[in-house]
Amino acid sequence: QMQLQESGPGLVKPSQTLSRTCTVSGGSITSDYYYWNWIRQSPGKGLEWMGAVGYDGSTYYSPSLKSRTSISRDTSKNQFTLQLSSATPEDTAVYYCSGGGYGFWGQGTQVTVSS
Secondary structure: OOEEEEEOOOEEOOOOOEEEEEEEEOOOOOOOOOEEEEEEEOOOOOEEEEEEEEOOOOEEEOOOOHHHEEEEEEOOOOEEEEEEOOOOHHHOEEEEEEEOOOOEEOOOEEEEEOO
């Protein structure tokens, strides 16, 4: 059974970079043709797909966030990482990582952007 564990600061100051890391266990991020996604849910809103890194290292971004988003991976640690630059209070949300065709999800973590 694949498991995803998120980590990173839960509080970020405005203008700083918001960073999240997802560690995958029970499977490899380089296999099975999976894509590894970052998704968030802001208060009172639906789920928003932010971007993904593929099993082959390819990256994909939401057009609305592309200018501020970078997703990378560390295959030696079986991790993938989200960086969202120039954070604003509007980036306050619960952040999730997901993979395996959205069959596997991290626990979701509240990240607040506030001074």
